[in-house]
Amino acid sequence: QVHLVQSGAEVKKPGDSVQVSCKASGYTFTDYYLHWLRQAPGQRLEWMGWINPNSGGTKFAQKFQGRVTMTRDTSISTAYMDLSRLISDDTAVYYCARERVRRTLIVDACDPWGQGTLVTVSS
């Protein structure tokens, strides 16, 4: 069974950086792209970007360019999302999510998702 398990909640101060991890199991980690998304309180889900775990290649939403880094460690089937220069508006639940199918097919949704990691930014 495919699972994505994320790291625990974080409390950060404005200006800090945060790293959220996402450990995959139940499938070949390098075969599927992973996406990172977030949901601020009362707001809609927001796509941040993706990482190709095989090559390490990434694509980010323009809003996060220069502030987000996505990496992976294939030896432990874990992806990481780092967000720097945190502000209060970055308070949100952060999710990793795997693409539903491999990119040899048309990718049309994310499934499954991690359980979410609450990041709170407060002075």
Added chain:
Amino acid sequence: ELVLTQSPGTLSLSPGERATLSCRASQSVSSTFLAWYQQKPGQAPRLLIYGASIRATGIPDRFSGSGSGTDFTLTISRLEPEDFAVYCCQQYPTAFGQGTKLEIK
């Protein structure tokens, strides 16, 4: 920029009733990339429908999706107690609707 607008914001129904949720796009989109998710508090979003009308693995057949162009619908034919949750649509991968909360009447 593509905007997805869901309606209603909140839907109050009883178990056994039929639920109809709407997702409207600000411009015509491909049905191939229209997905629906269920969200419950403290849980990961769960994929229900992809390709506008294809049920994901393990999703009961009381859930169905339809639509094309700018108007898409998620229908739950007979509500079960576990169906009361928030539902959101996605134009994969970047655009999400704001969600419809389905609550018990």
